[in-house]
Amino acid sequence: MYCFFLISAVKRLMKEAAELKDPTDHYHAQPLEDNLFEWHFTVRGPPDSDFDGGVYHGRIVLPPEYPMKPPSIILLTANGRFEVGKKICLSISGHHPETWQPSWSIRTALLAIIGFMPTKGEGAIGSLDYTPEERRTLAKKSQDFYCEGCRSFMKEALLPLTSGSASSQAADKEAKELARQISFKAEVNPSRKSVAEPSDLSDFNHLASSPEHQQESTIPTFQDTTTNEVSENQTNSATSSQENNTQPMTNNTSLSPRQRRAQQGRVPVSINYNQGQQPRVNADPVGSNVLILLLVLALAALIFRRIYLSNDYIFEL
Template structure:
């Protein structure tokens, strides 16, 4: 498969490194790329203990963008589980629905732990989420062990190592819970789509000491100031040169007209005197 890809690509180098790190299955998760597509992985995770998913083994797909790890993967569950819809991209802070919360330092292993950690949480209407009853989820968890993936031919009961009760198993469970807690805490309250809730804006305080007429005059003055080009540029208002120039021109014309009239009267008066003397 290596000869099909540009080995200098950051995404290819990163995915090959992760494939080598995840080559050996654990008792909690396993993931590997398809033989003919490095950018599509199939994964298997064990349901978290002491939850409605205890005993379940769940299979799914991870589709990675060419810009990985700068952009997040899309996660799709293929095994019925009662928490995430089957065959639909699920909405998590670590999935493709929220590129604004994705961190390039995260990896496919991080995504697997996040799935395990978020399974016992409430769906709250997020995209691809379900809120089945505990009884339904336990029944699906028991049934999940018989699931066989047509895409990769994996049988769930043969993918993961037998569950151990040692410190390594407990550490993986705690890591999944801690990761889910950190992501939920870091990005705060979320709306049904998984995006952070907008912060309410406080209205501007009103000056109750002013009369209605004074407030209207102040609002009109503020509107004129905000629409002035000089104010928008942070400069003091300038005089209206067009208006002043027109007034000056009118004064010059009137002055010239008056001077012409006076000159004509003087000329006519001198001509009358000259004729009288003759």
């Protein structure tokens, strides 16, 4: 089975390598000479954004089960949107294999990266939220980047940009369409938790049922009060809860006669846990009397036997 997936992956990657052999003005990707499962790619920053004019380079690491499993995408050029050298978290990347579709390809991943660059990171793994000025500065510096792995120079990696051409407009439109179709998985980084509120009711219910939220909700909100006030509040709450638990159900006017009889026949359950620890006492008087009688008869038999033996001894003398 593993060999079958491996052969399928090799055929698929060789086909995609032939399709992406020639660079375009927006993207280019090719596998390394000695490793078909590691690709290096170059994408141009989307126009009319903070990344306009930037040329960004990265790696795509594909599993042997490709295209049944998604690739991992890593940026190598500083860009202010994705962390350098860290796997970015997209629904089209290896972070979320449950949303991957085998019909997607490396070209789809490249267009998705271009389309997601202007979006907000919202604390997702591998995402950054730099200021527009910092991103523009990094976009200019990105043209001087040189990759030693594939020996590519960013100024020569892509074709010159021809703004207004049909191919350029089609690529930009396709990238934006992919950004709308492929959701950005905002998997929260542990160092950036609790920075946003849930967007809908389902997210709120999921957040409320999580162990982290339950631990946070148990933290008292009156930490700045004195110890006496805290003890008094806890005592009052405990007393009120006991009163609510012990209050009998007196509203029986709406119950049917059968329900009232069933309610009257119920035996209240005792909550006195100390009562269960008391020793059990035998409540059967007949058994006790029989046992006492047997003990008395045995004792009398021993006494009579003792007397008989003593008399026999005197007679012999």
